[in-house]
Amino acid sequence: MNFSGFTTVVNECCEWLMKLAFLNTLWVVFSVLGLGIFGWAPATAAVFAVLRKRLTSNDEFKMVPFFWSVYKKEFFKANLIGLFLVFGSWSFYFSLSTLLYLPQAAMIAIGTVFFIALILFLVVSLFIFPVFTHYDTNLRTCFRYALMIGLANLHYCLIIGISLGIIGVLFHAFPGMLLFYSISLPVWCVIAISLRVFTNMESFEQNVERNSYTYN
Numbered sequence: 001m002n003f004s005g006f007t008t009v010v011n012e013c014c015e016w017l018m019k020l021a022f023l024n025t026l027w028v029v030f031s032v033l034g035l036g037i038f039g040w041a042p043a044t045a046a047v048f049a050v051l052r053k054r055l056t057s058n059d060e061f062k063m064v065p066f067f068w069s070v071y072k073k074e075f076f077k078a079n080l081i082g083l084f085l086v087f088g089s090w091s092f093y094f095s096l097s098t099l100l101y102l103p104q105a106a107m108i109a110i111g112t113v114f115f116i117a118l119i120l121f122l123v124v125s126l127f128i129f130p131v132f133t134h135y136d137t138n139l140r141t142c143f144r145y146a147l148m149i150g151l152a153n154l155h156y157c158l159i160i161g162i163s164l165g166i167i168g169v170l171f172h173a174f175p176g177m178l179l180f181y182s183i184s185l186p187v188w189c190v191i192a193i194s195l196r197v198f199t200n201m202e203s204f205e206q207n208v209e210r211n212s213y214t215y216n
Contacts, residue, residue, distance in 0.1 A: 019054070019063070023047055024184040026067050034075075041082025046070040047187045048133040055195055074132075077139050081128055084143075088121050123150030126160050129187075130194035153197050163189045 027047050031039040049070040050063060092114075099111055127146035135145060150157055167186055171178055177185075 020184040021180040024180055027183045030071055042071045042075045042078040045074045045078040048129045048191055051188050051191045052133050092118055126157055130191055156197050160190055160193050
């Protein structure tokens with residue numbers, strides 16, 4: 001049995017868990033720094049950016065300075081995304097509360113529109129931060145990309161949803177994990193799957209361009 005290989009894997013897993021715990025602490029600290037309501041969204045964007053860099057590059061970098069640079073640079077834009085997510089969530093919550101008291105015919109008609117709008121909102125919500133940290137573009141384009149990429153990869157949306165559900169069950173079974181991984185672990189799950197989507201899309205675009213060039 002190759003104990004050396006097993007030990008290496010265990011060490012790498014432990015190192016990742018320590019980094020995720022530290023990143024979670026940074027999220028809490030910088031969220032408080034922004035008075036909570038103004039801090040959680042840029043802190044979340046910074047967590048996505050750090051994990052994206054970890055997953056796409058083998059170069060070592062100092063986590064705190066990089067986190068702080070993203071936090072400062074994207075503070076305003078990230079808060080606009082946060083406002084969209086919070087306002088959208090509350091709107092759907094209160095709309096659902098109202099929908100339940102409508103007559104049956106109106107409930108079916110309006111409920112259909114509500115369900116479609118909710119699906120679109122969830123799709124954008126899953127991909128907006130990954131797109132925001134992966135593509136260098138304006139905020140309006142980020143929302144459009146998030147919607148288009150999500151709709152074109154609904155099966156990945158389902159995978160992300162199931163993965164987050166499993167993490168939620170894990171947190172419920174072991175509440176102590178929330179202290180160390182409440183944000184960093186779900187973000188790691190979302191960005192890891194999103195990067196797979198982006199890679200597939202970029203490979204497809206390259207193949208299309210190559211075939212087009214060959215045909216011409």
